[in-house]
Amino acid sequence: MDRRSEMHRRERRRYLIGFGGSLGLTLAVFAIAYRFGIETPGVYLAIGLLGLAQLVVQLVYFLHIDRRRSSREDLDLVLFSTLVLLIIICGTVWILGNLAHRMHMHVM
Amino acid sequence: MKRAPTHSYPGINLGERHASAHKATEVVTFGFWVFLMSDLVYFGLMFAIYITMIDAQAGGPGPHELFDLHSIFAQTLILLTSSLTVGLAMLALKYNLPRVRIVFWFAVTLVLGLSFLVLEVRDFMAMAEKGGVPQRSGFLSAFFGLVPLHGLHVAAGCLWLIVLGIQLRVMGMTDRIKSRVVRLALFWHFLDLIWIGIITIVYFGGLAYG
Numbered sequence: 001m002d003r004r005s006e007m008h009r010r011e012r013r014r015y016l017i018g019f020g021g022s023l024g025l026t027l028a029v030f031a032i033a034y035r036f037g038i039e040t041p042g043v044y045l046a047i048g049l050l051g052l053a054q055l056v057v058q059l060v061y062f063l064h065i066d067r068r069r070s071s072r073e074d075l076d077l078v079l080f081s082t083l084v085l086l087i088i089i090c091g092t093v094w095i096l097g098n099l100a101h102r103m104h105m106h107v108m
Numbered sequence: 109m110k111r112a113p114t115h116s117y118p119g120i121n122l123g124e125r126h127a128s129a130h131k132a133t134e135v136v137t138f139g140f141w142v143f144l145m146s147d148l149v150y151f152g153l154m155f156a157i158y159i160t161m162i163d164a165q166a167g168g169p170g171p172h173e174l175f176d177l178h179s180i181f182a183q184t185l186i187l188l189t190s191s192l193t194v195g196l197a198m199l200a201l202k203y204n205l206p207r208v209r210i211v212f213w214f215a216v217t218l219v220l221g222l223s224f225l226v227l228e229v230r231d232f233m234a235m236a237e238k239g240g241v242p243q244r245s246g247f248l249s250a251f252f253g254l255v256p257l258h259g260l261h262v263a264a265g266c267l268w269l270i271v272l273g274i275q276l277r278v279m280g281m282t283d284r285i286k287s288r289v290v291r292l293a294l295f296w297h298f299l300d301l302i303w304i305g306i307i308t309i310v311y312f313g314g315l316a317y318g
Binding site: 005030063 | 142157184185191294308312313
């Protein structure tokens, strides 16, 4: 009984850490955007990196994706989907950006 | 069995205290992850289209006229909090807390999900008043292809919460219900992940490069 409530507390703390971390990152993103203005060089890069950090925090603390051996096959699924996703996004942006450039349109 | 029985699918596991439900959940949850990942690819495609369309405003209203950062900030906090509360519902299930605790966290999540939707629809209406309708430009078509798609997912999640709450009352804590709660929690966390992409790429990206 005691072990159970101990584990419960530990898992709840895990969610709260994830929530606190995400909240901190969200506040940082909006604080930077309001304080410096989104068009200042470097600001968007910082926002992008903070967003990426928040993705990782939520994957680990909310979705419990980690490198434990027992969940490695599932990690493979997530990683492979991410690879497909990156090919789709980068490929689309590359091809259409190139097309726009050759058509002398002012894009990106 | 090469996998450890206590952790046999991605996401939080029911664990050995729910032995029969845990086994039944394993395959279904893996399948649900496959669904989530294909949904992710769908969203990824919409993101890609949006990125290529940022400049295609055709003289119509752009991100600076249309986006309301205060409202986006509120929506972000609401959705993040709802991701925590759905996790707490999942923990209440895992540790066999009284059923009323699960229903309570479900209700909180539902209220947060609905408030998110209200704010989002209000934003869309404000955009439409300024001439920001989907048919105005490629940029707006891409925007309305992506952001309301996420909203639709949240609405589906709200419906799922209601149905599952009713099933919980009628059918009690059966293995099937437990397994459904696991998947609902995964789905809801997944929607919060997509939302991070939306604020970063659609809203901030739009403001930075639009």
